[in-house]
Amino acid sequence: MQYEIDYIPVGSGEKGGDAIAIRYGDFSSPTTQNVIVIDGGTKDSGKKLVEHIKTYYNTTYLDVVIASHLHSDHISGLTEVLENFTVGKLVVHAPWDHTPAIKKMTKTTSTIGLLQTKLEKSVSGLSELIDIATSKNIAIQNPFQGEHIIQGQLAVLGPSKDYYLELLANFGITPEAKEQHKVGGLLSSVSKSIVNWVAEALHIETLSDDYSDTDSENNSSLVLLLALDMGNNVVHRFLFTGDAGKGALTKVIEYCDGQNYSLEGIDFFDVPHHGSKRNVGPSILNRIKPKVAFISCPPNGDPKHPSRKVVNALIRRGCAVHKNHQGNTINHNSGNVPARVSWSTITPASFHDQVEE
Numbered sequence: 250m251q252y253e254i255d256y257i258p259v260g261s262g263e264k265g266g267d268a269i270a271i272r273y274g275d276f277s278s279p280t281t282q283n284v285i286v287i288d289g290g291t292k293d294s295g296k297k298l299v300e301h302i303k304t305y306y307n308t309t310y311l312d313v314v315i316a317s318h319l320h321s322d323h324i325s326g327l328t329e330v331l332e333n334f335t336v337g338k339l340v341v342h343a344p345w346d347h348t349p350a351i352k353k354m355t356k357t358t359s360t361i362g363l364l365q366t367k368l369e370k371s372v373s374g375l376s377e378l379i380d381i382a383t384s385k386n387i388a389i390q391n392p393f394q395g396e397h398i399i400q401g402q403l404a405v406l407g408p409s410k411d412y413y414l415e416l417l418a419n420f421g422i423t424p425e426a427k428e429q430h431k432v433g434g435l436l437s438s439v440s441k442s443i444v445n446w447v448a449e450a451l452h453i454e455t456l457s458d459d460y461s462d463t464d465s466e467n468n469s470s471l472v473l474l475l476a477l478d479m480g481n482n483v484v485h486r487f488l489f490t491g492d493a494g495k496g497a498l499t500k501v502i503e504y505c506d507g508q509n510y511s512l513e514g515i516d517f518f519d520v521p522h523h524g525s526k527r528n529v530g531p532s533i534l535n536r537i538k539p540k541v542a543f544i545s546c547p548p549n550g551d552p553k554h555p556s557r558k559v560v561n562a563l564i565r566r567g568c569a570v571h572k573n574h575q576g577n578t579i580n581h582n583s584g585n586v587p588a589r590v591s592w593s594t595i596t597p598a599s600f601h602d603q604v605e606e
């Protein structure tokens with residue numbers, strides 16, 4: 250078994266996104282490998298992602314293209330991906346697939362038909378993606394918790410359908426939720442005030458479970474577990490999280506507990522939401538304790554994307570943290586993969602003695 254995971258840089262300034270390419274299997278031929286794309290970032294990063302796959306993956310076929318959630322910094326570039334490759338299937342959740350449920354949970358007086366049209370127009374990037382898939386006869390899957398995207402290898406740990414519907418009623422694009430369907434802990438606007446720095450030592454943690462959670466759209470992100478059989482009873486496990494927040498990840502851990510499945514010590518952790526401190530706290534990280542973490546973040550995101558507290562919290566738990574803030578693509582692989590000319594080894598992020606308050 251060979252594998253490699255590439256994080257293509259997305260965005261500029263303080264704005265980032267996600268664009269991730271993965272391939273695994275036997276790389277000696279395009280027919281013996283699986284290729285997965287999770288999110289395509291902006292149009293620009295989508296183009297880079299296409300080039301990257303053509304250059305390094307030796308294929309024009311993608312098994313699965315996944316849109317983690319509807320935010321444009323994750324899905325805009327996927328149109329490039331769908332247009333440039335032959336694609337096995339598109340994995341995506343469209344809010345308008347659940348219009349009758351949305352009507353029930355919100356205060357809208359619109360008809361179902363009108364509401365559906367409004368929703369489709371409000372997330373044009375997502376509609377465009379589904380239109381391209383439909384016109385190219387690409388299968389579309391909308392999987393929830395417990396379902397597999399690639400049987401036995403790529404599974405959905407979240408969201409469950411019930412949780413997704415609850416979040417939907419609280420999306421910015423849906424009408425105001427009825428009181429009984431409102432979810433708490435929504436992100437209040439984060440002030441852009443001057444950062445106050447505080448000291449943090451290896452044995453002191455200032456990251457807290459109490460920061461308010463990220464928004465419902467982010468919490469609706471698909472949380473995916475890739476498990477690869479490396480032979481000799483060794484399985485390598487990779488967790489991809491999109492922009493999932495504490496609400497979503499807590500439900501993922503509860504689901505795993507119910508299955509007597511532990512995520513602790515996973516080999517690779519895709520840190521959610523560009524490393525924001527509103528998406529993971531100590532309780533969640535204590536249940537994951539990854540070996541390696543990748544953060545997709547913008548060039549000038551520090552100290553919000555990623556939060557220095559989150560980077561420190563991962564390092565404190567024995568994790569090697571890597572980020573693509575320098576506009577470079579970063580790669581994680583199984584070791585037995587083709588060498589790439591002029592690529593160099595990256596060193597993990599170092600511990601921050603000063604963190605944002």
Ligand SMILES: [Zn+2]
Nearest residue numbers: 266322492522
């Ligand atoms: Zn994002």
Ligand SMILES: [Zn+2]
Nearest residue numbers: 320466467492
């Ligand atoms: Zn998002």
